[in-house]
Amino acid sequence: xxxxxxxxxxxxxxxxxxxxxxxxxxxxxxxxxxxxxxxxxxxxxxxxxxxxxxxxxxxxxxxxxxxxxxxxxxxxxxxxxxxxxxxxxxxxxxxxxxxxxxxxxxxxxxxxxxxxxxxxxxxxxxxxxxxxxxxxxxxxxxxxxxxxxxxxxxxxxxxxxxxxxxxxxxxxxxxxxxxxxxxxxxxxxxxxxxxxxxxxxxxxxxxxxxxxxxxxxxxxxxxxxxxxxxxxxxxxxxxxxxxxxxxxxxxxxxxxxxxxxxxxxxxxxxxxxx
Ligand SMILES: NC(=O)c1ccc[n+]([C@@H]2O[C@H](COP(=O)([O-])OP(=O)(O)OC[C@H]3O[C@@H](n4cnc5c(N)ncnc54)[C@H](OP(=O)(O)O)[C@@H]3O)[C@@H](O)[C@H]2O)c1
Numbered sequence: 360x361x362x363x364x365x366x367x368x369x370x371x372x373x374x375x376x377x378x379x380x381x382x383x384x385x386x387x388x389x390x391x392x393x394x395x396x397x398x399x400x401x402x403x404x405x406x407x408x409x410x411x412x413x414x415x416x417x418x419x420x421x422x423x424x425x426x427x428x429x430x431x432x433x434x435x436x437x438x439x440x441x442x443x444x445x446x447x448x449x450x451x452x453x454x455x456x457x458x459x460x461x462x463x464x465x466x467x468x469x470x471x472x473x474x475x476x477x478x479x480x481x482x483x484x485x486x487x488x489x490x491x492x493x494x495x496x497x498x499x500x501x502x503x504x505x506x507x508x509x510x511x512x513x514x515x516x517x518x519x520x521x522x523x524x525x526x527x528x529x530x531x532x533x534x535x536x537x538x539x540x541x542x543x544x545x546x547x548x549x550x551x552x553x554x555x556x557x558x559x560x561x562x563x564x565x566x567x568x569x570x571x572x573x574x575x576x577x578x579x580x581x582x583x584x585x586x587x588x589x590x591x592x593x594x595x596x597x598x599x600x601x602x603x604x605x606x607x608x609x610x611x612x613x614x615x616x617x618x619x620x621x622x623x624x625x626x627x628x629x630x631x632x633x
Contacts, residue, residue, distance in 0.1 A: 368398040369449045370596065371442065373432060373489065374459030375402035376410045378557020379507060382585025383456055383592045384414070388423045390593035400425045401445035403459070405432070424449070432459055433480040438488035442496075451496045454596040457486040457506040460526075467520035478521035483528045490536055494545065501544040505595045506533050507588070508549045508607065510615045526551075530607045537605030546604040548595050553611020555583040576621075578613030 370387050374380040384400050391398035400423045404411040407429040418425035428444045430437030446452060460482045463474050486506050497504065511519050512526035530549050537547040554573055556564055564570045564582065574582055591610050594600055609615055619625065 366396050367450070368396050368453045369401070369445075369451060370398065370454040370456060371401040371403060371445045371449075371452055371489075371493070372456040372458060373403040373441075373485075374507075375400075375427075376404045376414050377458070378559055379552065379555060379585050379588050380458045381414065382587075382589035383458055383507075384418055384423075384589075385421060386586065386589025386593040387454070387456075387596065388418065388421050390597055392422060394597070398423045399449040401449050402427050403432075403441050403445075404429050405459070432485035432489070433477060435484075435488055438485055439492045442489055442492035446496055451500050451502075452493050453497075453500045453502040455489060455493045455497065455502070455504045456592055456596075457489055457504065459485065460507060460509075462511075462519065462522040464518050464522070465520050466518055470520045475521045479525045479528070482522070482525040483532060486529060487532055487536075490547070494540065494543070497545045498540075498543040503546040503548070503596050503600070504533070504536065505592050506547075506549045507592075508533075508551045510551050510553045510609060510611050512549075512551055512607070513609070514615055533607070534605045541604055546595075546600070548600075548603060548605065549607045550588060550591050550595070551607060551609045551611070552588050553577070553583055553609070553614045555585060555588060557585060576614055576617065577611075578617055581612065583610065583612060 368391055372380055372384050375384055384402060388398055400418050402414050402425060411427040415425045415427045426448045428441050430441050432438055463478045465474055490504050506529055508529045509526040511523040512530045515523050533547045533549040587610055591608060
């Protein structure tokens with residue numbers, strides 16, 4: 360039985376109450392409903408509370424069975440504990456979605472070592488440890504792992520001293536896991552969002568000039584939504600992706616390939632006015 364064709368699915372989504380995490384949860388439910396499958400979502404948050412409880416209620420209202428789990432993913436024992444609790448309450452996992460992450464901005468010239476470690480522990484080490492704990496379960500279902508990286512994994516930016524290297528490491532971690540676990544039927548991919556409008560990034564879009572300036576850089580002419588990322592993750596966990604592993608999919612409206620078009624004076628661009 361593969362993830363994608365199973366009539367009963369179970370997805371563990373980390374960072375589930377966040378902007379993109381919510382989008383992923385609802386997209387997985389929609390995908391299961393299109394496929395005529397039942398789905399259990401384990402929504403993982405950094406801490407218990409009303410926000411997580413409300414999400415679990417919303418997921419149930421949308422047609423899933425759902426439970427919430429909480430723990431700090433920078434603590435290795437929490438990673439194992441979260442996977443253990445998920446399997447105890449929802450059965451074997453058909454999908455592990457590692458979405459929790461944070462940027463922790465800072466320049467390399469004076470970045471504290473503790474911040475470097477925290478950024479890597481959350482964005483990279485936690486994904487490895489979650490995957491390690493989930494491996495036997497995913498091997499039983501022929502399941503998949505999808506991690507949320509960033510366009511910063513592929514493009515450096517001053518101020519993202521630890522975040523960009525951590526997300527780049529995450530992309531390679533997924534490729535490495537894909538090679539090591541393919542023989543067990545586990546697929547592993549990453550998704551790299553571009554500019555996505557979430558509560559985390561909302562402040563930038565409240566200023567209309569900044570919003571317009573950002574939108575103008577995107578060849579597809581709009582800022583991404585959490586549904587754009589959710590749809591990609593749901594596809595990677597579906598039957599349609601059963602021959603895809605070790606891939607990194609950029610979901611950015613074309614912005615990261617747009618760089619050369621910004622160079623003044625190149626063919627097809629207006630010449631520089633003196
Ligand atoms: N928004 C963008 O434009 C964008 C672009 C590229 C990549 N991304 C990536 O997309 C993912 C989601 O981002 P988002 O925009 O949706 O941000 P968000 O709303 O801040 O969500 C981040 C989630 O990560 C969880 N988290 C943070 N630290 C944690 C910890 N120590 N232990 C457990 N969970 C922790 C948070 O849990 P709580 O809710 O419990 O606090 C939150 O749910 C991240 O990996 C981010 O790097 C986002």
